[in-house]
Amino acid sequence: MTDCVFCGIVSGVSPAHVVYSDDDVIAFLDLSPITRGHTLVVPRKHSSGLADLDPEIGGKMFGAGQRIAGAMRSSAIGADGVNLAMNDGRAASQTVFHSHLHVVPRHAGDKLTFAKGFLTRRAGDLESTAAVLRSALESQS
Ligand SMILES: [Zn+2]
Numbered sequence: 001m002t003d004c005v006f007c008g009i010v011s012g013v014s015p016a017h018v019v020y021s022d023d024d025v026i027a028f029l030d031l032s033p034i035t036r037g038h039t040l041v042v043p044r045k046h047s048s049g050l051a052d053l054d055p056e057i058g059g060k061m062f063g064a065g066q067r068i069a070g071a072m073r074s075s076a077i078g079a080d081g082v083n084l085a086m087n088d089g090r091a092a093s094q095t096v097f098h099s100h101l102h103v104v105p106r107h108a109g110d111k112l113t114f115a116k117g118f119l120t121r122r123a124g125d126l127e128s129t130a131a132v133l134r135s136a137l138e139s140q141s
Contacts, residue, residue, distance in 0.1 A: 006042045006098035017130035020068060020137055024060045027068055027103070029130055032121035034104055035114060037077040037129055041065050041101040048097040050088045061101045067140060068133065072105040075136035077129070079105035 008014035009028060016028035019039055030038040041061045047053040065084050072079035083104040087094040106114065 017126045019133040034117040037105045039103040047099045053099045065103045068103045071136035075132050080108040081106040
């Protein structure tokens with residue numbers, strides 16, 4: 001899919017702040033994060049949503065999400081909790097039609113800042129945030 005922005009990231013044509021990658025999935029920071037560290041896990045092979053996503057690859061996306069969630073808790077991101085979410089279909093607020101799992105760090109009592117982040121979605125310093133997560137993921141293995 002040449003017009004797919006996430007396929008562009010998978011192929012290396014488009015830049016991204018990659019925090020994790022393996023043979024099946026790649027994870028990078030959301031350019032408009034709800035909270036600092038908000039990451040997207042995508043399959044390397046294009047699928048537009050749940051209907052055409054290989055369940056085995058879906059499991060690998062979830063597994064990567066679990067590892068990244070651990071890195072969010074153990075690193076300077078300092079997450080107290082994590083939301084894993086997949087928006088499937090326009091009615092569910094899916095905006096990029098290449099399957100992706102949102103991994104969103106949460107902090108105790110962050111209801112208001114989370115709501116504000118949902119509206120403003122400011123990038124902040126993505127490169128330093130990516131470096132923090134990459135380092136935490138490396139120290140996991
Ligand atoms: Zn794609």
